[in-house]
Amino acid sequence: MISREVQLKQRPAGMPSADDFTIVETEVADPQDNEVQVVNVCMSVDPYMRGRMVDRKSYTPPFRLGETLTGGAIGQVAASRAAGIREGDYVQSNFGWREAFTAPADQISPLGKLAAPASAYLGALGMPGMTAYVGLLEVGALADGETVFVSGAAGAVGSIVGQIARLRDCHVIGSAGSAEKIAWLRDELKFDAVFDYHGADILAQLRKSAPDGIDVYFDNVGGDHLEAALFHMRPFGRIALCGAISQYNATEPVPGPVNLTLAIGLGLTLRGFIVNHFNHLAEKFRSDMEGWINSGQIQHRETVFNGIERAPEAFIGLFTGENIGKMIVALD
């Protein structure tokens, strides 16, 4: 079996471009004892991957040039020599950016019975959904009825954050980057207030949408969004530091907010996290989220690019705002 795979040809300088990637073909080995061969159905591109393209120490080691990239993927087992895993089973793995692979069974996670289309397990039911869930409820320590601001609100994480907050009777404000996104958040997801951040005075928008201030800010963007939110937090507010997509392509150090000292008098908490810090909540998350999706309480939307050759384009699109909801590369 042949797998087409995406490798990093050179490290992006600033905004990534198609030239930074290359497609190679690899022969996928037959599985040996305790191995499975998997054909990927879809793969994920996520903003965090930009960090791994830089050659520096971080919480995950950098991608290497000339090796196939990795990331979340959902596949179906094509051949199995591992106990309990059968042909046709859906499995989750970190062997994305490729069409197929063979790996030890302990490096993949059988998904069991699916409650939604497979790709949802890369989105609302996968890493981004769980990021929203733990970031809002655990890191943000959300209480019912609070005022929540989420940036990047039309993204894979942000759109789930806002909807969970709505389920908790919160007043939800979101920022996003296009009229289509704004309309979706307002009309379909029923956010209480939304604004397009392009050219906006973010602080003025927050003052208008949340006159009494913000209890929880879920930060996907960093930069001017974080600074504006800090200016408008209520006493004892919490800021969940999830991402800083506005800064991921910066080529110079980006100064932090000028108003971090406001945290002192207001007793604010800023807490960073990644989803892996909360693996102990994975089962509860899946159960809650499958319930919310099946009851229609949470909607999930995808922007789909078809074919492994379009994976770089899909990835770059994360930084130019191409996606509404989860960005998916379909491989079947």
Added chain:
Amino acid sequence: MISREVQLKQRPAGMPSADDFTIVETEVADPQDNEVQVVNVCMSVDPYMRGRMVDRKSYTPPFRLGETLTGGAIGQVAASRAAGIREGDYVQSNFGWREAFTAPADQISPLGKLAAPASAYLGALGMPGMTAYVGLLEVGALADGETVFVSGAAGAVGSIVGQIARLRDCHVIGSAGSAEKIAWLRDELKFDAVFDYHGADILAQLRKSAPDGIDVYFDNVGGDHLEAALFHMRPFGRIALCGAISQYNATEPVPGPVNLTLAIGLGLTLRGFIVNHFNHLAEKFRSDMEGWINSGQIQHRETVFNGIERAPEAFIGLFTGENIGKMIVALD
């Protein structure tokens, strides 16, 4: 009775100067029913007061020009018409920056039996000591044996932070601003490592003193100290944001740390606080701290200026590093 009092003549621009203050004389009224007349024994000058000299919204309203300043003071009751308060009793109040005053009994706090000299209740046993206590133990969520970095380590707060951490078997690193301070921290307070931040590469000092990183950073300074600490935090480290004395006299907005996004992958918590957020711990604090002081486990040191007319000089000295331990203005 005549009280000499300090008023703000004009709002300081940048570093405060003696010209910003003026001394006035006021007649202190005799106490009426439920009032007490108090002669102050000593008064406090604290860095937070700089913030109140700026005309802006903050957690305490700004000082007004042409009114007597306020702040912590310890006095003795000279005359009382309030039940349960007798002549000679020591009381704590916010009627500092003056030699004497008359006030309703509910605006002063009787200190009861003193376990240390009265001025200690403005320092180790007062607001700065309790700031250290709640900031390290509650906000910093200190665990025994962790590695703690405290900036402004020779100050009223920092010197107590380091000593409490030592009592908890922690590895304690402190920064301070003079050879005399460094010697005191190293030789008397038994900090594990200390460095003079003047001209120092703070990050290099931290790497040397705490090769495995920092669990808790108690931030009194902000600016380059905070940025360096962020670069050297261990996973799930906590930063207690207590003060930012390096920025209090800034006349332009000061950018925040360039590396705040490190908090994401490391799961760091930055939490601001002021001591009033923890008033429910006041009794436990006093009991613990009196025990530590009486047993000699915690030392407290003061830098004393004598006379109300020197209060502005003492206050300015906070920003030029004149104090070792608590800065006190003695009034008796």
